[in-house]
Amino acid sequence: MNPQHLRQHVQLQPYNTLGLMAVAEYFYALTNADDLPGLLAMAKTQGWPVQLLGGGSNIVFAGDVPGLTIQMNLRGIRECSADYAGDTVIIEAAAGEPWHAFTQTALANGWCGLENLSLIPGSVGAAPVQNIGAYGVEIADVMHSLRAYDREQGVFVELAASDCGFAYRDSLFKSAQPGRYVIVAVRFALSATRPLVLGYGDIASALSAAGVSSPTAHDVARAVIAIRQSKLPDPALLGNAGSFFKNPLLPAAQVAALQSDFPGLVAYAAQPQAPGLQKVAAGWLIEQAGWKGYRRGAVAVHERQALVLVHHGGGHGAELLALADDIVASVKARYGVQLEQEPVLMGQA
Ligand SMILES: Cc1cc2nc3c(=O)[nH]c(=O)nc-3n(C[C@H](O)[C@H](O)[C@H](O)COP(=O)(O)OP(=O)(O)OC[C@H]3O[C@@H](n4cnc5c(N)ncnc54)[C@H](O)[C@@H]3O)c2cc1C
Incomplete structure (x- = not known):
């Protein structure tokens, strides 16, 4: 671990989209997954409770945060395997990649399946935690597997989507075993020919209002973004x-x-x-x-x-x-x- 990344008494107001004020006793911005074992061992020795922070868009700070807050800043997107099954590709994104930017990178590369999940704030690593969903698609529908550090066993593990206990806004990571796994990278099974999901919410009416009769994944993403912008407040403003x-x-x-x-x-x-x-x-x-x-x-x-x-x-x-x-x-x-x-x-x- 890099001792220079460890800071004390850090104001968390910029690190949560509600903009609530709270102070982290210790704060570590994690940029290298290999730092995790040493960092967690140090927290254990010191008796510090550990919390994981992504983009802070699904957190309410009830008050100051004792112990060590680890901000997941791991970056990187890569293609793991082409022609996995037919034209499906497996794309891996590191936990700290911003979710919306990742969905748009995927689209730009012709990797479809994430378009309905456009403009959801937060990080890739937190997306499986509550099985994010919108407009008829959940991450459970498109996730292949993930890599995590298992704090109980003290080892890095691979979990298939079927191991993650996904349910409506819920997963193994949120309810059954909260805090056990530090997700470091998530893999998605995406495909240029994946059928579009159009039957939910206002997507069909938004596409028809835009005069789109044979939508592409890009059209769906544009419609979802426009609907979300018209309905939800932008956390940067409120x-x-x-x-x-x-x-x-x-x-x-x-x-x-x-x-x-x-x-x-x-x-x-x-x-x-x-x-x-x-x-x-x-x-x-x-x-x-x-x-x-x-x-x-x-x-x-x-x-x-x-x-x-x-x-x-x-x-x-x-x-x-x-x-x-x-x-x-x-x-x-x-x-x-x-x-x-x-x-x-x-x-x-
Ligand atoms: C305007 C707005 C719109 C939203 N719309 C939607 C929506 O349509 N659908 C939806 O499902 N959600 C939605 N959300 C909620 C939120 O964006 C998602 O839950 C998102 O996945 C949270 O990501 P985050 O990185 O901000 O996580 P955080 O808020 O930082 O953390 C959330 C939880 O995940 C844990 N966590 C974070 N990173 C990791 C990691 N790498 N490993 C293990 N645990 C981790 C944290 O400890 C915490 O328990 C919305 C939020 C906002 C502000």
């Missing part, structure tokens, strides 16, 4: 972590009962993630409970998208989490539905 709550997965009978009480309730089939369950639009529940546009001090519910909590600056995680708690309680009281927070909590309240 602090946010994207969707703050998961869309609840409920049994069809419960959804039908809710729809008879609340006829406008938005729900759709959740298959193949969860057969027999329906995904209910958490944003609709929150908006109808009266929260859209609500502001309390430095934090608020976004005025155009009730699923997004925003931070106007100068605030701390505690204020945001108090607002989130009140929203959860109000949705529970009104609909009997328990909302689950999507971003990961880090730091001590």
Whole structure:
């Protein structure tokens, strides 16, 4: 490890898209995966808890962060094998590569499959952690395998996509074994002839409004980017972590009962993630409970998208989490539905 990369008392406000203030006790920007074993051994000797940080776009700092925060800055993109099966190629990207830029590099090289996931913030290494998804595609659909450092065994390991316990906004890395694996590189199976996924959200209408009748992967990426820019606040302008709550997965009978009480309730089939369950639009529940546009001090519910909590600056995680708690309680009281927070909590309240 490089001792010059280790810093003490680092302000984390620039390292999270919510822009919340918090201080890391120790902070190490990791640029070489070979530094990991020594770095983690040192943290163990010192008794420091270890946290991993990517782009900070799915994190809420509840308070200052004790111990060692490792920022995953590993870089590099390479083609591992051509003609893997037919015209499929395996592309490997290091954990610190910015996700959106990687999707656009893939497209530019004719490697299709990531276009629906354009403009999601964050890093490649964090993408498997919550099985990022948008517009009908999840990383589970396109991931081949990944390389990680297993902190339990003290060795680098290879995990196939099928080993990763992927579920809706969830994986082995988020729920079953949080903190065990440090993902250093992710491989994707991409192909120039991969069928486009067009049937989700507003993609078809955006393409038709643009006069595109035979879309390419580039057209889909452009449509996704335009839709996202029109709906979601840009974290560079207004602090946010994207969707703050998961869309609840409920049994069809419960959804039908809710729809008879609340006829406008938005729900759709959740298959193949969860057969027999329906995904209910958490944003609709929150908006109808009266929260859209609500502001309390430095934090608020976004005025155009009730699923997004925003931070106007100068605030701390505690204020945001108090607002989130009140929203959860109000949705529970009104609909009997328990909302689950999507971003990961880090730091001590
Ligand atoms: C405007 C906006 C829109 C968004 N839209 C979407 C969307 O459409 N779909 C979606 O799924 N998400 C979305 N997100 C959430 C977020 O972008 C993704 O979850 C993203 O993958 C987080 O990446 P990150 O690098 O910022 O991770 P961070 O926030 O830094 O970390 C998230 C978690 O991953 C862990 N982690 C980070 N790197 C590693 C690693 N290398 N190895 C192991 N663990 C690691 C961290 O410890 C933490 O637990 C959005 C966020 C924003 C701000």
